[in-house]
Amino acid sequence: MDEGLALAMETMGKERERKRKKIREEGGLPLCQDPLDLLGRDLMLRVLNNLDARSVVRCLVVSRSWNRVASSDLLWTSKCEELWHGKAHLPRLSLVRGVSKLDAYSLSVMDGKRTRIVKDDLCDHVWDFHFTKVAPEYWRNLDPCWKGNGPPMHRYFHQDGSQTADPGDKVWGGHECCYSIVTSMIGGGKIREHYVRINRWLPLAVSRKQDWSWEMSNNFYCYSSVPDAYKEGGTGPLFLVM
Structure with a gap:
């Protein structure tokens, strides 16, 4: 909390205490007033900005006036930035023009928990490909990840159902x-x-990491989505997938 906010809250606290003391001396009831009325919208926004997202969500149901403040884009823009920081992918559905920042945050959280992969996920990302340690030695010798002699192999999924690789990929052929x-x-x-499933080869189990990246693997090889949070408009499905 910055010094200006702390000083303002301290001053208001002293003023409230002075009023309570005066009311007690006059035999009245203690003063009870809505903090939003006391602080005003701008100062309340600064207070709420110091709370975590879950606490701010609770403020939405206090009253209509609290809801208007606690749902402000000014507040949730920074919450979204905190949530998205360090993530491998940003969901397309949360970056649609016109979506409020509160909705963008909620949609991002829900999509980040999704473990069901769809075609948009496959096609929007570049995928690192490498063999596991139980793969035959012949294939591991062709894998730069095992030999340490070059960048990882890449795979690309396309909307027509095909898959390709980089030119000159020795494994691809x-x-x-x-x-x-x-x-x-x-x-x-x-x-x-x-x-x-790729061709008639072994199925690839799908999993999701904490940074919202994807992994598909079986006993012999593994695909990992390459981080691309910089992509304008985000990636993945446009609608929420359950």
Whole structure:
């Protein structure tokens, strides 16, 4: 909390105490007043800005006047920046023009918890590809990650269902490649099985990291989404995926 805010709150605190003392001396009831009325909108915004997002959300239901202040874009812009800091990907649905910063924050949190990958996720990112330690030695010898003699191999997914690699990729070899996303559900809309399959090779289990990046892997190889939070307009689906 900066010195100006601290001084203002201290001054107001002394003024409130003076009024309470006067009322007690006159035999009246202690003064009880809405902090928003006392501090005003601008100062209350500065107070709320020092709270975590969960605490600010609680302020939304105090009253209509509190809701107007606690839902301000001025307040939630900084909350979004804090949430997005260090994330590998920013969800497209939270960066749509016209979406309030409060909604952008909420949508980002919900999308960040999503573990169901969709075609937009695959196609929007570049993917690092490498073999695991149980892969045959022949393939590991072609992998720069194991040999330490170059940048990682990259894979690219396309909306037409195909997959490609960088020119000159020794593992790729120029063969045709297609992918599919398989999801099976059980009662209550819960996911029973979810994986990505490339050609007829082993399925790739899908997982999500804390920085919102994706990983797809099986016993022999692994795909990791390359961070691209700088992309204008974000990445991933435009609508919330459950």
